[in-house]
Amino acid sequence: MPTQSVLYSFPDTATLSDSLAEYILKAQRESVDKRGRFSIAISGGSLPKTLTALIGKTGVKWDKWHIFYADERVVPLDHPDSNHHLAKNTLYSQVPIPHENIHTIDPDLLDNLEELADAYEKELVREFAQKDSARFPVFDLILLGLGPDGHTASLFPGHELLSEEDRWVAYIEDSPKPPPRRITLTLPVINHAARIAFVATGAGKAPMLNAILDNPEQGLPAARVKPAAPGQLVWFVDDPASAEVKFPKSEFKL
Template identity: 70%
Template sequence: MATAHHPPSAPILVSFTNTDALVESLAAFVAKAQRESIDKKGKFTVALSGGSLPKLLRGLIDDPSIKWNKWHVYYVDERVVPLDHADSNHRACVEILFSKVPIPQEQIHPIDTTLLDDLEELSDSYEKELIKEFAQKDSARFPIFDLILLGMGPDGHTASLFPGHDLLSEEDRWVAYLEDSPKPPPKRITLTFPVINHASRIVFVAAGGEKADTLKAVLDDPEAGLPAARVKPVFPGQLYWFTDDAATVKVSYPRTEFRL
């Protein structure tokens, strides 16, 4: 993908005329990231958000290049509800994506629902899941995902990291909990910014005109400090924005032509 308009660590913005073109190109990008990761270490570690993101991954379902048996999937954040609850990110990802592809169930890592009444235990348990996958293999202080896929809310939040919340300044924990989400449900766990920012590739996916004002604020005025603007990968990680023209209509930040 071209980076000619940007310094190496700056976000790369690609905008598509419509959602179908975004879905197709996002699938091609994920397939390439998967191939490079498997070639390098025999597996592909991914963290997924909920919201509208699972629907925008539909281009992966019939892609013969996707080696689902090599995927290890975690969640960027999760609502503290049973896995079959309508608010569960895991449920959305399973219904829209994982139920339609041959991914081994044991390689998808939801929260431990026996711990829903103890948020500290729940977040510690999820951190231990990450430690099992990453701690022995990476010398870094934080896990290094091959790919983290993020969405963005109208208020500029990403994961369950909301404007003005104490968790924006969390520097040590891998997984944190909150009981006071401004968006229901109030109880959630979330990866922290240090974990997100250590990923090899981070992709925001934002489509639709309702995202236009927020996307302009994040890309054109990042110092204003909206949570999505605090996603700044540690070198050599790279941040991409996959958007459509309706979402970027007000953005001055330079676009990059998509090419693999």
Template identity: 55%
Template sequence: MVGTQDPKHEHSEPTLYTFGTGDELSEALANFVIKVQNEAIERRNMFTVATSGGSLPKLLAKNLVGRQDKAVRWDKWQIFFADERLVPLDHEDSNFDLCNKELFSKVPELQRSQIHTIDESLLNDPDELSDQYEKQLADEFAGKDSVRNPVFDLVLLGMGPDGHTASLFPDHPLLGEHGRWVAPIFDSPKPPLKRITLTYPVLNHAHHVAFVLTGEGKQEALARVLSEPEHRLPASRVRPFVPGDVLYFADDLAAKQTEYKRTPFNL
């Protein structure tokens, strides 16, 4: 698949929401996800999501699983991964395994066919595995080969202390990848070495991208990403084309060092 970058398109500016506690953040995030879900279902009767691992699945599960109001339309979700480690799906390093333990396994309505995972038979061939995962994207979003980029309704991301997001790391050649939707990485600075990741052409065509950050370990990176975009840290390059948007959900600890303008959270 060929991704296109159009320099004439305007990129969105980040919006920062901050919350006193992780519980408040989780509740707001759930309300936001449900709002985006409803808009997506109204638009084309499905909700396409790409997610990362880390603390995200637990934060999502807290206020999305077991709701009495039935607001979450799990039957309409199609879930992909923003990145994945090339390990078996039941390995402790697998993003799928983490998401499954914290979230998917707690949702009986969610069918395994709605969760798009890597092909375990290709773990030793990252290039072929990337192509196969890209084909899953094409099948879901286009149904056939297409030069257009997939447009996720929502991409949920974390961010490392070095400013990396998904498996896009500082100063890595993959930061300049604009052709592939899904790219292999053979030399990750963090173990495991082999991974696949969505690339900027996919991230920056999403309707909504939400970074979710908690804890003091994220303070410096968040401040640099929001206030010093000229450093071009990987997370700061996630700037969807308008009318898409990029939102930061951070607790007060994570946002302590940033002087970036905070926006009151209102749906």
């Protein structure tokens, strides 16, 4: 059975970011205690900036983190559109994460989308296959955003990738949001995560948050994120984003 979503709504983004940081710290502690490492996949947008709330907090074991990308734009790693470039400038440059623990796309394969996606999938296999016996990798945490059309990672409404059942990593060359060429984790990989946290802020997200949480039968990509128990699915949003939501809100506590 899919896990029931939990919705946390905060008065401002600063409070949201600090609470999300505490949630991540708890996930890190549990993962490091069990397996000696913390595997996390992140999307782009405002998520890397949100993670800066972790800077300076006690208990962050950056050397145990292994960071992957839930999706990535197929551009050079130093390109302004690159999710890695954004995360490097906002977070990695300020914390002691070992370089080899940050798993990027192969910049030598940008001209061949299929090879690029295959190479990133092999990177996941190297990191997860010998540590987990599951059919798909089991991330300790995946952090996702919510697009105005209901997309998440680089999984877009009506796209054939929503039906992918086998691949871990897939490519897209016709993204309706530029840049058009991307790679993305597939829904089966996302839904095998131990914890999934969506982050959505601003009044502009209110109609879509209502559609995802109150009308999931529409089948929008973000509504298809349904980890099987005992996986956790939580939403960290601000009050403007949740203004139209009837879905019950929970008090944040760890």
